[in-house]
Amino acid sequence: MSLLQVRGVTRRFGGLVAVDAVSFDVHEGQIKAVIGPNGAGKSTLFNVMTAFDRPNDGSVLFDGAEVIGRRPHLVVRSGMARTFQNTQLFEDMTAHENVMAGAHAVTKTGFLAAALRLPWTVREERDVAEEAGRLLRLVGLGEWAETPAADMPHGLRRLLEIARALAARPRVLLLDEPAAGLNTAETASLAEALYRIRDAGTTIVVVEHDMGLVMEVSDEIVVLDRGCKIAEGPPRLIQKDPAVVAAYLGEEEADEL
Amino acid sequence: MLGRPDIRLVVIVAVALVAVFALPMLTSERYLLRVFTFVGVNVIIITGMALLFGYAGQVSLGHAAFYGIGAYASAFAVINLGWPWPAGVALAIVLTAAGGFLLALPSLRLKGHYLAMATLGFGEIMKVAFVEARPVTGGPDGLSGIPYPAIGPFEFDTAGLAYWLVWGVAAVALLLAYNVVRSRAGRAMRALHGSELGATACGIDITGIKVRVFVISASLAGLAGALYAHVVGFVSPSTFSLHVSVLLVAMAVLGGTGSLAGPVIATVLLTLIPYSDAVIPGLSRSALETIQEWQEDIYGLTIIAVMLFVPGGIGSLIRRMAPGRGEAR
Amino acid sequence: MGGVELLQFALAGLKNGAIYALVALGFTLVYAATGAINFAQGEFYMLGGMLSVWAYAGLGLPLPVAGLVGVALTAVVGGVFEFLAVRPRKDGDLLAIIIITVGGSMVLSSAARHLFGPLEKALPAFSGTGTVSIFGAVLEIQSLWILGLTTLAVLALWYLYNRTSLGRAMRACAVNRDAARLVGIDPRKIVTVSFVLAAALGALAGLAVTPLTQTAFDVGPSVGIKGFAAAILGGLGNPIAAVAGGIVLGMLESLSIAFISSTYKDAIALVVLLGVLFWRPQGIFGASRREKV
Numbered sequence: 118m119s120l121l122q123v124r125g126v127t128r129r130f131g132g133l134v135a136v137d138a139v140s141f142d143v144h145e146g147q148i149k150a151v152i153g154p155n156g157a158g159k160s161t162l163f164n165v166m167t168a169f170d171r172p173n174d175g176s177v178l179f180d181g182a183e184v185i186g187r188r189p190h191l192v193v194r195s196g197m198a199r200t201f202q203n204t205q206l207f208e209d210m211t212a213h214e215n216v217m218a219g220a221h222a223v224t225k226t227g228f229l230a231a232a233l234r235l236p237w238t239v240r241e242e243r244d245v246a247e248e249a250g251r252l253l254r255l256v257g258l259g260e261w262a263e264t265p266a267a268d269m270p271h272g273l274r275r276l277l278e279i280a281r282a283l284a285a286r287p288r289v290l291l292l293d294e295p296a297a298g299l300n301t302a303e304t305a306s307l308a309e310a311l312y313r314i315r316d317a318g319t320t321i322v323v324v325e326h327d328m329g330l331v332m333e334v335s336d337e338i339v340v341l342d343r344g345c346k347i348a349e350g351p352p353r354l355i356q357k358d359p360a361v362v363a364a365y366l367g368e369e370e371a372d373e374l
Numbered sequence: 375m376l377g378r379p380d381i382r383l384v385v386i387v388a389v390a391l392v393a394v395f396a397l398p399m400l401t402s403e404r405y406l407l408r409v410f411t412f413v414g415v416n417v418i419i420i421t422g423m424a425l426l427f428g429y430a431g432q433v434s435l436g437h438a439a440f441y442g443i444g445a446y447a448s449a450f451a452v453i454n455l456g457w458p459w460p461a462g463v464a465l466a467i468v469l470t471a472a473g474g475f476l477l478a479l480p481s482l483r484l485k486g487h488y489l490a491m492a493t494l495g496f497g498e499i500m501k502v503a504f505v506e507a508r509p510v511t512g513g514p515d516g517l518s519g520i521p522y523p524a525i526g527p528f529e530f531d532t533a534g535l536a537y538w539l540v541w542g543v544a545a546v547a548l549l550l551a552y553n554v555v556r557s558r559a560g561r562a563m564r565a566l567h568g569s570e571l572g573a574t575a576c577g578i579d580i581t582g583i584k585v586r587v588f589v590i591s592a593s594l595a596g597l598a599g600a601l602y603a604h605v606v607g608f609v610s611p612s613t614f615s616l617h618v619s620v621l622l623v624a625m626a627v628l629g630g631t632g633s634l635a636g637p638v639i640a641t642v643l644l645t646l647i648p649y650s651d652a653v654i655p656g657l658s659r660s661a662l663e664t665i666q667e668w669q670e671d672i673y674g675l676t677i678i679a680v681m682l683f684v685p686g687g688i689g690s691l692i693r694r695m696a697p698g699r700g701e702a703r
Numbered sequence: 704m705g706g707v708e709l710l711q712f713a714l715a716g717l718k719n720g721a722i723y724a725l726v727a728l729g730f731t732l733v734y735a736a737t738g739a740i741n742f743a744q745g746e747f748y749m750l751g752g753m754l755s756v757w758a759y760a761g762l763g764l765p766l767p768v769a770g771l772v773g774v775a776l777t778a779v780v781g782g783v784f785e786f787l788a789v790r791p792r793k794d795g796d797l798l799a800i801i802i803i804t805v806g807g808s809m810v811l812s813s814a815a816r817h818l819f820g821p822l823e824k825a826l827p828a829f830s831g832t833g834t835v836s837i838f839g840a841v842l843e844i845q846s847l848w849i850l851g852l853t854t855l856a857v858l859a860l861w862y863l864y865n866r867t868s869l870g871r872a873m874r875a876c877a878v879n880r881d882a883a884r885l886v887g888i889d890p891r892k893i894v895t896v897s898f899v900l901a902a903a904l905g906a907l908a909g910l911a912v913t914p915l916t917q918t919a920f921d922v923g924p925s926v927g928i929k930g931f932a933a934a935i936l937g938g939l940g941n942p943i944a945a946v947a948g949g950i951v952l953g954m955l956e957s958l959s960i961a962f963i964s965s966t967y968k969d970a971i972a973l974v975v976l977l978g979v980l981f982w983r984p985q986g987i988f989g990a991s992r993r994e995k996v
Contacts, residue, residue: 487740
């Protein structure tokens, strides 16, 4: 059985159908990409899959359990971590603290235990600090640990958000347009980080506008256009798919106008 | 963060502790001790407000009501029910925690700052209740003859002992709060203040954390009330007015975000304003009256000025003086 | 309880509800422009009464002129407050704006105490202290003034919103500030206008009610809470619903006095506020909607 099953997800905003009966599977250990031109409904679908938004219809099963209708922080705790298209970092906190906050889902210290500084909370804190340092190095941010998030360059902020999501030890990591605003070198190091994460056993779903990164890293691609799935398959087939070419060409023509 | 205490911080805290606890041995002036006891009571309340406002980014305009509930509950339990004082304190804490929970749960489930308005409303209701519930509160005249705090046979029956009791409790409250802010729970508060979406994506139950912080801050106000009533020996509704709630907001705002030391400093400064004569020798009576006449303007303008010119309050100034060594780091 | 008595309470509820509606409209306007709750809204109500009393008793102006002066001065105060205290906070941070209005509320009520003293103030009724009988229930003529002025204010606001370019700009800003900026609307101007209008509406309520209940420097917060509860009840951000919310709240309060007691009638607003937030945060007249990420 696949790790993540999206079944007939439909999301309407007023009269607009942003996502129209979309279904696909994500298998364990895959890097799966969801692509499509602007306004294809990628981010809406992404928010539905992570329980940050509710669809009008359809179902999302994660490891066999329904995601829709659950409170999003509980979905995170069940093993689904995400990033945001507009990074949602904790600007006043250092990179290291940001990643430590990401470990919230897999740690226990509450107010009372913390106030009393119980011995196990001290151990837990030490472990979280070490793990956060390791994750920062994994995404190549070891040097930035003590820098407040607000002072970090744009490209590195995206990597920091990925490290923070990994701190929740997710089984599946969902990335919302991780390459947006990155230059070529940054995109390359992002791709490397994705391979390392996948090889460490985390399934990855990437929602992406940019074709370059997706064609390189993903095992399988789902293509959306105007809310509908128009193609699904490995990158080399998707590249040649006439419907996909038409959808992206249409966008280029629109851009030229 | 990793258990390496900053030596400068340790020295400053140690000096402050010695200075605070030595005061009754340096002066025998009862008025001065009284005023600083009152400062200590406010420090207990502000410890909770610092967590609520400075870390979790929530505003309460009703903390005077929790302060009052704590005061009346403990006084009533000791006078009318014959309970020992510690039991009165426990009642104060339980009642204010329960009240805080009932108020916070609906108000904090949503985005937006509904808590501020709900607490303002709660404060206004309690203002009426303190006057109307005569059998418990003594009505507009209040309750007098409240016995001194006592633990077993030991009574805190002098100005010096009362001062030590209050500041002892304040020091413990601050220590516990300090442990919280540099823990997972403290990070969760700062995280949801920074970005609610980001915090949710970390698996943080933002409503749960906000409700917990509010309950903690409400019960600290209740605890402060239970100390105040017995130390002063008299309570009346005017001590728990909206004016006091706004004063507490002014302290929290001036104290700033992400800091405990800032709010404590702000509390000392703002609490002393109406008692300037205790710390400025030879202050004329008319000058004092002028200060008291304008104190609400001072609070209001302080709030506005801080939000416009130093949004991080005193806390951010402290962090600037010790770069990379913020107390929450 | 007989029908006449019930009607009596209903009329009182309608009158109070009209006042809450005006204050609620003030909250709604500022919320639409800034996304923030304006805690100084109750002080505008207070100033409307106090400044009118000052213009009438202090300056000796005829009552209608004094009322106009009171409302106009309060509107100016609203605009100046926005310009001096809200606008300089350029990032528009909601928490900051809310706290600024809390500080402003303190300063405004304290200023009123410095200027006019701590005592309660009264105005004569606009057209005599007589009453009219409606199916046996008695209503002060001043209450008719309150209902009439509220209706006029709501109609004027409706006209502004739907028939003028300023109103269209305000609605555009409420939907999307950035988009509004793109079509040449200055959102800062809209925020100032909203504060001016909110102040005028609050002041009108304060003016209309002062002949019946008197006023004082410290009446702001409790009316503010009721106006806000009314706005929430209707669904924050919708002017028509805010008016309906005000009327419903006034009625609920009146019924609670009739059937329970008058001591804790002020608690109704808080119960309504918490209840709506808990069960129906979009208000009783608002359509269900969800936050978009």
